Amino acid sequence: MTNILRKTIAVLPGDGIGPEVTRAAVEILQDCAKAFGHHFEFREYSFGGAAIDACGAPLPKETLAGCRSADAILLGAIGGPKWEGLAFGTRPEAGLLDLRKELGLYINLRPIRLRPSLREISPLRPDRLEGADFEIVRELAGDVYFGKHELRGSGMEAEASDVAAYSAREVERVARYAFGRAAARRRKLTSVDKANVLATSTLWRDTVAALAREYPSVTVDHLYVDNAAMQILLRPAQFDVILTGNLFGDILSDEAAALAGSIGLIPSLSAGRPGQPALYEPIHGSAPTLAGKDVACPLGAIGSASLMLRESFGLAAESQWIEDAIDRVLARGYRTADIAERGKQVVRGSEFTAAIRHELRAASAGASPVSS
Numbered sequence: 425m426t427n428i429l430r431k432t433i434a435v436l437p438g439d440g441i442g443p444e445v446t447r448a449a450v451e452i453l454q455d456c457a458k459a460f461g462h463h464f465e466f467r468e469y470s471f472g473g474a475a476i477d478a479c480g481a482p483l484p485k486e487t488l489a490g491c492r493s494a495d496a497i498l499l500g501a502i503g504g505p506k507w508e509g510l511a512f513g514t515r516p517e518a519g520l521l522d523l524r525k526e527l528g529l530y531i532n533l534r535p536i537r538l539r540p541s542l543r544e545i546s547p548l549r550p551d552r553l554e555g556a557d558f559e560i561v562r563e564l565a566g567d568v569y570f571g572k573h574e575l576r577g578s579g580m581e582a583e584a585s586d587v588a589a590y591s592a593r594e595v596e597r598v599a600r601y602a603f604g605r606a607a608a609r610r611r612k613l614t615s616v617d618k619a620n621v622l623a624t625s626t627l628w629r630d631t632v633a634a635l636a637r638e639y640p641s642v643t644v645d646h647l648y649v650d651n652a653a654m655q656i657l658l659r660p661a662q663f664d665v666i667l668t669g670n671l672f673g674d675i676l677s678d679e680a681a682a683l684a685g686s687i688g689l690i691p692s693l694s695a696g697r698p699g700q701p702a703l704y705e706p707i708h709g710s711a712p713t714l715a716g717k718d719v720a721c722p723l724g725a726i727g728s729a730s731l732m733l734r735e736s737f738g739l740a741a742e743s744q745w746i747e748d749a750i751d752r753v754l755a756r757g758y759r760t761a762d763i764a765e766r767g768k769q770v771v772r773g774s775e776f777t778a779a780i781r782h783e784l785r786a787a788s789a790g791a792s793p794v795s796s
């Protein structure tokens with residue numbers, strides 16, 4: 425019997441397909457609250473391009489304050505062609521980076537799990553996929569993302585620079601998290617850098633190697649990022665937890681998502697100090713061309729809700745209840761367009777969510793109802 429929890433969730437739908445996939449995730453969380461007797465209060469805030477349109481800035485003060493006072497944050501996606509012409513630092517993306525910075529979110533976890541029914545949509549041959557199940561821990565608050573960006577001059581006189589910087593402290597705090605994840609899984613950590621060229625990577629490697637002494641149960645490998653990109657395609661099963669910097673993590677996680685079959689499938693957790701609210705979002709973008717057509721896959725967002733239940737609220741059974749329902753819906757052959765192999769039944773995004781909710785109801789009908 426789990427405890428009855430009372431939680432406030434800040435919801436930032438954002439742009440493009442953000443609002444529709446977020447709505448799906450909120451519905452699933454509402455179903456969870458009802459089935460298990462929890463009380464989730466949802467507070468919606470404007471963010472990204474939508475906030476630029478509504479109040480002139482991608483991260484309005486009320487949004488930041490709402491996020492700070494919530495127990496967890498659910499984010500859809502931000503950005504789109506409408507705001508691409510805006511000056512650097514005023515675009516929707518700047519709102520996301522500011523939010524990560526303001527909330528001190530230095531950990532980004534991206535689980536790469538291949539769902540059994542979706543093996544066929546992976547571009548890799550089944551024999552190479554065997555046993556592939558890993559997590560990417562991406563540093564989220566430093567690196568070239570947060571150094572000074574400069575663009576000077578014009579035409580052939582133009583010059584640009586982006587400063588990449590890391591401190592040992594920044595590397596160590598995210599590495600500790602990754603070691604902890606690995607210790608609780610298959611006890612293998614692969615740290616990814618470019619230490620043959622970059623000073624930040626040399627610091628990264630030295631810091632991770634020194635910390636490894638505190639985790640004798642975890643085996644540590646160091647790979648250069650170019651090799652890591654290749655290994656993810658050649659032998660994905662060799663990985664358990666991949667730890668890497670902000671830029672490399674951004675790139676490798678899209679590559680790894682392709683292995684799972686679609687970027688639409690992958691959830692993420694962004695966290696800082698324990699006790700601070702964590703943020704959950706699908707790793708896909710706002711996909712402006714799909715927006716409003718009810719074709720987007722809601723699984724990245726629903727997976728993010730499930731991750732929230734497990735990681736922020738300690739509700740492992742509730743999270744599993746959702747994961748199992750997703751697997752059953754996929755096993756029945758339901759697919760959104762992006763994950764449909766030939767001969768499968770393509771349904772709209774909202775129909776896909778409805779099918780999951782149907783499975784959830786069927787699963788709780790057997791269990792004893794919780795009243796509150």
Ligand code: IPM
Nearest residue numbers: 502503517520521674707709
């Ligand atoms: C991601 C996104 C963001 C990033 C963009 C939208 C700024 O690609 O979360 O992976 O680069 O971190």
Ligand code: MN
Nearest residue numbers: 674675678707
């Ligand atoms: Mn990305």
